[in-house]
Amino acid sequence: MALVTVFRRLALVRLREYTRRSAAVGPSAWLTGQRSFTTGTQTLRSDNKVTIHFINRDGEKITVKGSPGDSLLDVVINEDLDFDGFGACEGTLACSTCHLIFDEDVYKKLGPVTDEEMDMLDLAYGLTDTSRLGCQICLTKSIEGIVARVPESVADIRQSKDGSS
Amino acid sequence: MALLNNFTTACLRNFQGDRLHNQLFFVVRALHKSAASESYGMSTAREEAMAERLITPSDAGVKTAVKTLKDMPGPSTLSNLVEFFWRDGFSRIHEIQMEHCKKFGKIFKSRFGPQLVVSVADRDLVAEVLRAEREAPQRANMESWKEYRDMRGRATGLISAEGEDWLKMRSVLRQLIMRPRDVAVFSDDVNQVVDDLIKRVCILRTQEIDGATVLNVNDLFFKYAMEGVAAILYECRLGCLEDKIPEDTQDYIGALHLMFSSFKTTMYAGAIPKWLRPIIPKPWEEFCHSWDGLFRFSLIHVDKRLSAIKDQLERGEEVKGGLLTHMLVTKEMTLEEIYANVTEMLLAGVDTTSFTLSWATYLLARNPEVQEQIFTEVTKTLGPGVVATADDVSRLPLIRGLVKETLRLFPVLPGNGRITQDDLVVGGYFIPKGTQLALCHFYTSMDDENFPDATDFRPDRWIRKDSTDRVDNFGSIPFGYGIRSCIGRRIAELEMHLALTRLIQKFHIGVSPLTADVRAKTHGLLCPSAPINLQFTDRKN
Numbered sequence: 001m002a003l004v005t006v007f008r009r010l011a012l013v014r015l016r017e018y019t020r021r022s023a024a025v026g027p028s029a030w031l032t033g034q035r036s037f038t039t040g041t042q043t044l045r046s047d048n049k050v051t052i053h054f055i056n057r058d059g060e061k062i063t064v065k066g067s068p069g070d071s072l073l074d075v076v077i078n079e080d081l082d083f084d085g086f087g088a089c090e091g092t093l094a095c096s097t098c099h100l101i102f103d104e105d106v107y108k109k110l111g112p113v114t115d116e117e118m119d120m121l122d123l124a125y126g127l128t129d130t131s132r133l134g135c136q137i138c139l140t141k142s143i144e145g146i147v148a149r150v151p152e153s154v155a156d157i158r159q160s161k162d163g164s165s
Numbered sequence: 166m167a168l169l170n171n172f173t174t175a176c177l178r179n180f181q182g183d184r185l186h187n188q189l190f191f192v193v194r195a196l197h198k199s200a201a202s203e204s205y206g207m208s209t210a211r212e213e214a215m216a217e218r219l220i221t222p223s224d225a226g227v228k229t230a231v232k233t234l235k236d237m238p239g240p241s242t243l244s245n246l247v248e249f250f251w252r253d254g255f256s257r258i259h260e261i262q263m264e265h266c267k268k269f270g271k272i273f274k275s276r277f278g279p280q281l282v283v284s285v286a287d288r289d290l291v292a293e294v295l296r297a298e299r300e301a302p303q304r305a306n307m308e309s310w311k312e313y314r315d316m317r318g319r320a321t322g323l324i325s326a327e328g329e330d331w332l333k334m335r336s337v338l339r340q341l342i343m344r345p346r347d348v349a350v351f352s353d354d355v356n357q358v359v360d361d362l363i364k365r366v367c368i369l370r371t372q373e374i375d376g377a378t379v380l381n382v383n384d385l386f387f388k389y390a391m392e393g394v395a396a397i398l399y400e401c402r403l404g405c406l407e408d409k410i411p412e413d414t415q416d417y418i419g420a421l422h423l424m425f426s427s428f429k430t431t432m433y434a435g436a437i438p439k440w441l442r443p444i445i446p447k448p449w450e451e452f453c454h455s456w457d458g459l460f461r462f463s464l465i466h467v468d469k470r471l472s473a474i475k476d477q478l479e480r481g482e483e484v485k486g487g488l489l490t491h492m493l494v495t496k497e498m499t500l501e502e503i504y505a506n507v508t509e510m511l512l513a514g515v516d517t518t519s520f521t522l523s524w525a526t527y528l529l530a531r532n533p534e535v536q537e538q539i540f541t542e543v544t545k546t547l548g549p550g551v552v553a554t555a556d557d558v559s560r561l562p563l564i565r566g567l568v569k570e571t572l573r574l575f576p577v578l579p580g581n582g583r584i585t586q587d588d589l590v591v592g593g594y595f596i597p598k599g600t601q602l603a604l605c606h607f608y609t610s611m612d613d614e615n616f617p618d619a620t621d622f623r624p625d626r627w628i629r630k631d632s633t634d635r636v637d638n639f640g641s642i643p644f645g646y647g648i649r650s651c652i653g654r655r656i657a658e659l660e661m662h663l664a665l666t667r668l669i670q671k672f673h674i675g676v677s678p679l680t681a682d683v684r685a686k687t688h689g690l691l692c693p694s695a696p697i698n699l700q701f702t703d704r705k706n
Contacts, residue, residue, distance in 0.1 A: 088300070088648045090336065092343035093655075095647040113632045115559050116345045116655075122635050123646055125296060129633045 050139040055149040056083060068141065072134035072148060073098045083150050091135035093117065096124035098134035100148040106130075109146075110137055126151040231595045237283070239274035240265075249277070256694075258687040259579040259607045262286070266608040272592040280306075283596055284580075286605035288615050290592050292639040294583060294602060295646045301332045302649040305582040305601065313456050320501035322509035323652060334506060337497040338652055341488060342397075348655040349555035351487075354396045355660055356552060359667050361406040362389045366672070366701050368408075378677045381696035383523040386664075390518035391418070391511075393660045394653075398507050398514075399466040400487045413465060420458025421515065423451065463508040467493075471500075514653045517577045518660055520692045525571040525665055527683060527697045528622050530676040535624060539563045540669050540704070553666045555659055561666060566624035568661050572643035574622060577690045579607035581645055606642065607691070615640030672701040 049065040052075055056062060066075035073087045076098070089095040093116050102110065107130035113121075117136045124131060134148070240248075248254040254261055262284070265273065271287035285291055310325035321327075323334055342348060362385070369379045379385060388405035395403045403414045410418075442449050470489050477484050484494055492503050529536040542563045547553055558564060583602045588595065596602075611619045615638065616626065627636055644651040651657070668674065677698035686694035 088298075089343070090339060092339045093345060094339065094343055094650045097647075114345065115562075115565060118629065118632060122638060123292070123642070125292075127635070 048141060050141060050143065051145050052139070052143075053145070053147045054081060054083075055147060056081075057150055057153055061147075066139045068139050070139050072100060072137045072139070075139070076134065084153060086150070087135065093120055093133075093135070096120045096133060099124040099126070099131055099151055100134045100137075101126075101128050101151055102130045102132065102146065102148060104130050106143070106146045107132070109143055124151075231590050232593055233595050234274055234281075234283070234597075234600075237272065237274045237594050238269050239276070242276040242278075245275055245277060256686045256688060259685060259691055262579060262605050262607050263611065266605060271608075272594065280601060282601045282603050283591075283594075284603045284605055285591060286608040287592065288609045288612070288638060288640045291604050291606075291609060291642075294585075294589070294591060294604065295639070297587065297589060298583075298647055298649070299586050300648065301328050302647070303327055303584040303586065304649065305584065309452065313453055314505070316453075317457075317460070319460060320499065320505040322502070322505035322507075324509045324513060325505075334498060334502060335648070335652070337492075338506065341491060342656060343652060343654070345555075345655050348659055351397050351656070351659060352555035352663070354487075355393055355663050356554065358389060358393045358396055358402075358406070358660075359664050361392065362664060363667060363671055365389075365406045366668075370701055375700065377675075377700040377702050378679070378698055379701060380677075380679075380698050382526055382699050383519055383693060383697060386519035386522040386526075387515060389522070389664060390515045390660065391421075393518070394511055394514040394656070395466070397488055397656060398511060400470060400489050401466065413462065416458060417462035420455050420462065421512065424455040424459065424512070459508050459512060460504065463504055463511065467500075467504055467507060510653060513651075514657065516690055516692070517653075518657050520577055520690060521568070521571055521575070521657075522661060522664060523693055523697050524575040525567055525661070526668065526674055526699055527676075527693070528571060528574070529567075529669070530674045530699050532622050533675070535622065536669065536674060539567060539624065543666055543670055547666075547670075550670065553663060555663070558659075558662045558666075561662070562628050563624050564662050564666050564669075566627035567665060568658065569627045569641070569643075570622060570624040573610045573616065573641040574620075575685055575691055576606050576610055576641070576643045577692075578643065578645075579687060579691045580605050609639070610641040610643075612640060668701075671704060673704055675700040675702065 048068060050068060051063060051065050052072065054062045054064070054076070062081060064075060064079045064081070066072075066078065070078070071091060073091050075081075076083060076086055085097050087098040089097070091098070099121070110132055113132065114136070117133050120133060121127060121131055124133075131151075137143075248261065266284075266286040272283065272285050272290060274281060274283050276282070285294060307321075307325045307327065311321060313319075314321050314325065321330060323331065323338065326334060365385060365388075366379055369385065370377050373380070388410075392403055392405040395401065395405075404411045405414060405418075467489065470486075471493055474484055474486070474490060474493055484490065486494075489503075489507070492498060493500075498506070529539070543553075543561060546560050547557060553561065581604045583604065585596055585598050585600045585602060588598050590596070591602075609615055613619045629636055639646070642650075644654040644657075677700050680696070680698045683697050684694045685691050
């Protein structure tokens, strides 16, 4: 267990490192197909923080702030929110563990869903019509104050499930 | 990569009927938050006796008894040996998977020598297993791979590494090549390779009497896939699609062919105990020999790029480049780790892509109405003769559907492996930590319950009406799911989407009279059992 905890911590640390790194070698450098490695001036983020309310698996409301441009997954990581198993693939669209559920009016404001996100959502546990992946939603002022609900965890559900498959 | 995974799916036989449906409510208390074991164990073969010992009344929990591995149906060790060694079961792994799932149910055990394997062929159970994964899932026993690397002083890469070593490298690499938007930047590089693919088709067909046929398209797609992966991984072109292939590239192809052609012997290389090697030396020798060739090739290309970077730095120039340059400059992995990873990624990215392209074009040729439907979509969306880029693919749902449907019918990996890292209860059975599981993707993707009329080729079954329309599920996950899923997935998809779009735009693809029904066989991967010969006739644009 200790080793596993170390792994988890390691993954979190890496994600944080990456968050910083991605600011330095941003997607714009990548988009040209050529990365430049000699400079890395980080642009100062404005103080226009965006407020997000998460509802965790115990139904508790947790209110945090994040910077515009960060994803909801970034916010969970940066704020050290303890949602077990959340964001396992570090926002690389290989899993659906950063699945979040929104109210319908909020869902409509979140912008278009890519094919790759939809494919991953298909594999999300407890999927709803207003589900999204937290790693794909970037903070903007227009979503100030939204509520994002973390779905029930897989294990909790399984305990009451019958096994005839 | 696939070699060992498939090995695990190999052992599929049962001795008794489907006991799953007889009974029993059970408690899935062990999944994910397992009670019993805390340490990060990786032992492979476990005895049923172990499971019995571990089950205690308190483990059995609230409701009713959890069955043990002893209760699980499965074949005798002897019948398994006969199936695989005398009746060449290795090439029919996928068929054996189907037969036994149908006959005995969706979870069963089998034995391959000392190795116990539990096969899981139910979509929902596969989902449960994959969702219960920890931070560094283990696929199969990779000791022979590790032993080679230790012997030669090489590092392990993403396929052969485990635990913390694996997680460290995965964390670096997934940030570079897993996000679709990061991979989209390779669009132009891949399109240049597609240009050469089209030219090559035009040259090859002139060599046949009808002026249309390309013999054994897999040979062509193998070169395309290799050129495509190398363009991204090594940031250089290899010349695979040229008339005359450079010598070092030819040597590499030789090593790769050896790796796959000696599939069985390399399998045994891992299975044969070390003390037997003096008596049966060939498998291990071939295994080492092919790895030597694969590593040698990567070293050449990585070193070439490294010295170019050094020269640039000495001249005070700004260093710019793609994936390899990024890895070499940022030094998030050691040089040995870079060698190992580009070697393993190239190995994993060639046959997988080429088999899928071969099947996709074969299916298009066999289903001309589907081909017309896709051609119409492509032409309407892009306009005649316009070359698609990565950004256009989202507007070509049938192209995406074509790749998904091809991989559903012919999943390159008919099964994948997992070694459990917790005590689990799966399908009502207690499965102790350290058990080798085989996830039977071939069965689930051909199951009518998951995909109505499952044998039909229908790319449009993947089309969504809107963004809340769910069309996919754990029944077909050709790239796997989660933290240990295929790292090259987005690169492979890009290569296939762009190549297929262009082929469909440019040619009408038909079956050559030389080709009858081509069935699949397992040869490490699921591959065509005979050459696929296709006719490429120019479309009038």
